[in-house]
Amino acid sequence: MDALVKPLAVSPRASDERNVWESTVERENLILGHEAVAEVVEVGSLVRDFKPGDKVIILAIAPWWEKIEAQMGFRQHSGGMLMGCRYPNFRDGAFGEHFVVIQVDGNLAKLPEGVSLEEGALVSDMVPTGFHGAENAEIS
Ligand SMILES: [Zn+2]
Numbered sequence: 001m002d003a004l005v006k007p008l009a010v011s012p013r014a015s016d017e018r019n020v021w022e023s024t025v026e027r028e029n030l031i032l033g034h035e036a037v038a039e040v041v042e043v044g045s046l047v048r049d050f051k052p053g054d055k056v057i058i059l060a061i062a063p064w065w066e067k068i069e070a071q072m073g074f075r076q077h078s079g080g081m082l083m084g085c086r087y088p089n090f091r092d093g094a095f096g097e098h099f100v101v102i103q104v105d106g107n108l109a110k111l112p113e114g115v116s117l118e119e120g121a122l123v124s125d126m127v128p129t130g131f132h133g134a135e136n137a138e139i140s
Helices: 014-021 117-123 126-136
Strands: 003-010 036-043 055-058 099-101 108-110
Touching: 003 055, 003 117, 036 117, 055 117, 117 126
Parallel strands: none
Antiparallel strands: 003 036, 003 099, 036 055, 055 108
């Protein structure tokens, strides 16, 4: 259900620094980066929606969808505290030459025609985080 991807555009963000300096998660020798547009290089045999060559938006939160936390709407905690924040807390992230995305049929989005690599990287986390904050503040 996983895929090997090659980052094409990445956006460093404060949470990458925070993951190093203030994280409550034990992490060692993991490559940073969680916001990116990438190209699919290889897919597992159970992947249905993606194929090598597809340009995709990496979603900053990558849950295991079979976990109860994800199904209850707490995707960031699927499998344990912050375990849905997979890159780079529990797996190598987007600043490497390649990295693995788990359960890609639920954790990737195809980059739409006409959207640049840089614009796609913004949608990876920054734009939805902004909308989430606006919704929580009930800004219409
Ligand atoms: Zn982020």
